[in-house]
Amino acid sequence: MNNKKKTKKKKFFTFTIRKKLILSFLFILLIPSITIGLSSYINAYNNIKEKIQLSSSENIQVIDKFITSFIDPKLNDAAYYANHFNQNSFSSTNRQMTIEDLIEYQSLHPESVTAFVGSEEGEFILYPNHKMPDGYDARKRDWYTLAKAASGRTIVTEPYKDAFTGDILVTVAHALEDGTGVFGIDLSLEALRSLTEGIKIGNKGYPVILSADGNYLVHPEFEPGTKAEGSWVQPVLEMIEGRVSDQENQFDFATNGKTGLKIAGVMALDEVNQDAKPILMTTVWIVGLFILVGVILTYFVIQSITKPLDELVTATEKVSEGDLTQTFKWKNNDEISRLGMSFNQMVASLHELIQSVEEKAELLAASSEQLMASAEQNNMATEQIVEAIQEVASGTEKQSSMVEESNGIVKNMAKEMEVMIGHSQTVRHTSLEAAASISNGNDAIQLTTQQMSSIHQTIAKLGTVVEDLRKRSIDINQIIDVISGIADQTNLLALNAAIEAARAGEHGRGFAVVADEVRKLAEQSSKSTETIRELISSIQIDTSDAVESMNKGSVEIEKGMELVQSAGGAFREIKQFIDEVNAEIQVMSASINEASAGTEQVVGIVKGIENIALKTTSDSQNVSGATEEQLASMEEITASASSLAYMAEELKGVIGKFKM
Incomplete structure (x- = not known):
């Protein structure tokens, strides 16, 4: 029984001309077909991915330019008014003039929520005027301390929730030229949110804006100020620009040079697979049809080679047994x-x-x-x-x-x-x-x-x-x-x-x-x-x-x-x-x-x-x-x-x- 199994196994692994030709044609058919199919699918996958990535990069640039165009004038305004106001602006004779200047600025820049100025003595003038909480001291606020420490540079604070409106605001502030106070402008990020809501990265992707501390400013699912979490967050905060991925999404990001905000385009990885899947199926059908036609042609080619060889081998075996009546007939004029x-x-x-x-x-x-x-x-x-x-x-x-x-x-x-x-x-x-x-x-x-x-x-x-x-x-x-x-x-x-x-x-x-x-x-x-x-x-x-x-x-x-x-x-x-x-x-x-x-x-x-x-x-x-x-x-x-x-x-x- 074992000998029969060994004989069958030996015959199975014996490479006859038929088996060698079949294997050769299979390699010739399958390897190019599969290679072409995989190459087509990979190229399509990469093209779709590149298009989405290009869309993400373009949208990031649009948002970055928008933020720059939105913030940059305010930086100039803050520097101008910091040079305009001084210690006398807080005196009783000039106080009304200071308020009028703030009113004029607000009328010219309706996108600003509030314009204000605070002094080293604790005075605080703003427009529109809001009743400040008891014990409010502008000198202890982040925008004041950061501007004072900025050594003549305009600063932009981290986004925060406005106590009066509940909106997410950022403050653009600049220390007064004489060092007696700080001028600031509160800006709402609703315009930025409105801009990003109309932006799509692919079909499922979306833009995200983070503060330098890793808090969401704009996100379709999370409230502004929510702490961003995930393996992708830390690389985004540490690098100026680049690309990172987690199991579900790919993040292309850049840093706004004026504000330090992180702008990221989120691309869903499964979207690329879904878009490339029809191409894969079409490629599989085409390759399968090509292989089927190739197999049929291969069958006839192999038959045209092995059939006369089998007849010649049979005739040779009979001649070796002593039968000299054998002849070989083959009409084709070949080897x-x-x-x-x-x-x-x-x-x-x-x-x-x-x-x-x-x-x-x-x-x-x-x-x-x-x-x-x-x-x-x-x-x-x-x-x-x-x-x-x-x-x-x-x-x-x-x-x-x-x-x-x-x-x-x-x-x-x-x-x-x-x-x-x-x-x-x-x-x-x-x-x-x-x-x-x-x-x-x-x-x-x-x-x-x-x-x-x-x-x-x-x-x-x-x-x-x-x-x-x-x-x-x-x-x-x-x-x-x-x-x-x-x-x-x-x-x-x-x-x-x-x-x-x-x-x-x-x-x-x-x-x-x-x-x-x-x-x-x-x-x-x-x-x-x-x-x-x-x-x-x-x-x-x-x-x-x-x-x-x-x-x-x-x-x-x-x-x-x-x-x-x-x-x-x-x-x-x-x-x-x-x-x-x-x-x-x-x-x-x-x-x-x-x-x-x-x-x-x-x-x-x-x-x-x-x-x-x-x-x-x-x-x-x-x-x-x-x-x-x-x-x-x-x-x-x-x-x-x-x-x-x-x-x-x-x-x-x-x-x-x-x-x-």
Whole structure:
């Protein structure tokens, strides 16, 4: 179970050409699409944010200019009247004039709430006139102490709530030139509030004005004078201008140079996201549609690459199993088509090669069978020769015995003439039988000679066939070298394609994968040709062994032919001797009546017959030994022919694995 899981896992992580192409196209489709989509969304988000920030900055500038235009004249007014009033302005004679000056100022500047002047003696004149609380001392008020400490500069107080109207006011004050008091103007911030109420920063944003102490002067939700809180407040108070953010809002702020007021534009961060969301959705739809179209096109492109490769791999696997009927058909004129043509040429060359080897193997098998049949016939003929020689030897022994008897008879010829005549007839009869046996032996030797010559011719033909087979093997090796060269060239082309793909970078990655698969197919072709080369080498070794065996058989046959010819000569001599014996016996029969006169001649003839018989016995033994050697040689030839037939069957079995 674990092995199956491991196998499935291994197959899953095996990167085929299809997987590599899919991954490559996915990267090509997804990365640019997602990058473009994200870039579009981020650009839109940043543009919206920049527009809101620009609006915030512009509004801050407007408010800052308004505050400056609103406060700056009052600063000049305060400086002017501080120079206009002096200690005499508080005297009883000039008091009314001071009040009239304040009335005139108020009539000219209705935006001012109150104009007033206080002295070091505690006197306090203001218009419009309000009843001041009991114990009111202007000298203890912030506007008075700050102006006195400002060393001739006009000051603007922190916003405060007016005791009479309840409005938020600021006081612009300047110490009198003679140092006897302070002139001041109370200003309402309602005009500033009215201005900011009409200002929007984006759809949700708004402007905020803070005092230098961090109190709200203008805020759509908080009352003036409320202490501002949040992580953004402290950076705003510490810096002159800048931008800070918290979790919900972004604050662009600046400081009014005349008053020190902090003007901030508040931008809601979620507003930017909401405004950019439709753009994001539109981008997602467009990118999704683009990816869908790309996936469809990618599917057809990958199919056009992997389908012919799968067919070529299937055909290659079947060829490696021995099926040479496979062909690759691809109509497109591309690299795969050229690879398929090379594959078809390789299969055709293998088909011709195997067919040629098969024909030679069949011819070798037929020649081996013929050689075995001839060897068997030769064995039978040799056995007949052996039997004939044994009969000759037996007759020769009988002849020797009879010659000895004849010798005794000759010695007693005078006494036993009649017995000698009988024995002479027996000798003549035996001599005739020996002549007949020798004639049969001579015929067998002639037959053996013819058969040995036929075997010698067959072996010569077989040697020619085996030599042709060896030459065909050399031709096959040359074809294999050509195929190997094609495989090496294909491998080189695949390497060049991989290099060009690497130069192409990301766009060439898919072609690098195809080049790598082509290289693998070339390596498989090279391995297949190497296997065939080893098979042909084995065939060449077997044919060399067969040639060696046939050469040995040819030598042995030549030796056997020489021995048989020698035996034939011996038989001819024996026949000649037997004929002479017959002639002598006839002479002896004719001369029996003259036995008395020719006894000595008969004794000499008998001695000659005895010598001939001894020589015949010796020659028969020599012929018998030579025949036995020939029989052993024929057995070796039979064994060699059997081995050659076995090798031919093995070769046919190997060739039979190929389907043609």
